[in-house]
Amino acid sequence: MLSGKTALITGSTSGIGLGLALALAKQGADVMLNGFGDVEAARAEVAAAARPGARVAYHGADMSKPAEIEAMMRACEMEFGAVDILVNNAGIQHVANVEDFPVDRWDQVIAINLTSAFHTTRLALPGMKLRNWGRVLNIASVHGLVASAQKSAYVAAKHGLVGFTKCIALECATTGITHNAICPGWVLTPLVQKQVDARAAQAGISQDESKRQLLAEKQPSLQFTTPEQLGALAVFLCSAAADNIRGVAWNVDGGWTAQ
Ligand code: NAD
Numbered sequence: 001m002l003s004g005k006t007a008l009i010t011g012s013t014s015g016i017g018l019g020l021a022l023a024l025a026k027q028g029a030d031v032m033l034n035g036f037g038d039v040e041a042a043r044a045e046v047a048a049a050a051r052p053g054a055r056v057a058y059h060g061a062d063m064s065k066p067a068e069i070e071a072m073m074r075a076c077e078m079e080f081g082a083v084d085i086l087v088n089n090a091g092i093q094h095v096a097n098v099e100d101f102p103v104d105r106w107d108q109v110i111a112i113n114l115t116s117a118f119h120t121t122r123l124a125l126p127g128m129k130l131r132n133w134g135r136v137l138n139i140a141s142v143h144g145l146v147a148s149a150q151k152s153a154y155v156a157a158k159h160g161l162v163g164f165t166k167c168i169a170l171e172c173a174t175t176g177i178t179h180n181a182i183c184p185g186w187v188l189t190p191l192v193q194k195q196v197d198a199r200a201a202q203a204g205i206s207q208d209e210s211k212r213q214l215l216a217e218k219q220p221s222l223q224f225t226t227p228e229q230l231g232a233l234a235v236f237l238c239s240a241a242a243d244n245i246r247g248v249a250w251n252v253d254g255g256w257t258a259q
Contacts, residue, residue, distance in 0.1 A: 011090025019227020185253030
């Protein structure tokens with residue numbers, strides 16, 4: 001039960017972030033959503049699922065812009081009085097060989113997938129330290145542990161995020177604040193749907209065949225991980241049972257990194 005706790009989840013208007021927001025709100029946490037796209041639909045879905053009494057707010061900060069991140073952190077503290085649970089989830093992908101990689105896309109991937117977590121964490125920690133309780137969950141990826149070709153910016157950012165998680169876990173090791181990374185394999189969200197679409201178009205195959213090939217290449221279970229499964233893991237990592245889980249990079253990848 002997370003009643004009385006507040007959770008800020010970046011990139012929670014869709015996909016994994018929305019799944020995490022739903023899971024935390026169901027446990028009674030007040031939730032601040034963030035991200036682009038259909039904000040009202042996400043807000044309504046989380047409000048409908050939330051435990052009675054849990055509040056839902058939204059801030060539209062762009063995670064590539066430090067000043068907007070600062071404004072979002074201030075807004076969350078003003079609205080809810082604290083940021084107890086910080087989930088760094090916002091992320092983008094760009095697929096290209098490194099010599100063709102657009103420089104502005106490289107900078108964006110690093111800013112959104114890695115540097116935003118530096119800003120949110122440095123701004124959330126003073127309040128967490130005052131209360132001596134906090135949970136920081138960094139949504140990395142199997143690509144924080146192993147690489148795939150043509151994803152250099154993403155793999156660099158996610159390896160960086162796993163390293164960042166370990167470092168801050170050590171800095172906070174004697175406090176009630178834990179930092180952990182979750183490393184999903186394939187999850188069928190809009191981010192991955194784009195890759196399914198690209199493969200289907202390139203090879204002239206159906207959506208189902210494209211999904212099958214995508215999974216068969218990397219994920220031995222041949223099943224997508226779901227946002228609900230990741231939500232349940234996040235709830236566990238926020239529980240007292242996880243008080244001494246610090247600095248892990250927890251893969252949920254159908255066996256991808258066991259190979
Ligand atoms: P998604 O595209 O469905 O959702 C991404 C979210 O981030 C959206 O809410 C979007 O609006 C938001 N966002 C994008 N740019 C933003 C910005 N500049 N500022 C604020 N918000 C922004 O993607 P997803 O698959 O749910 O991915 C969520 C996280 O999980 C990402 O960090 C991704 O790298 C990671 N991940 C995804 C998979 C997968 O298979 N889908 C696997 C491993 C890790």
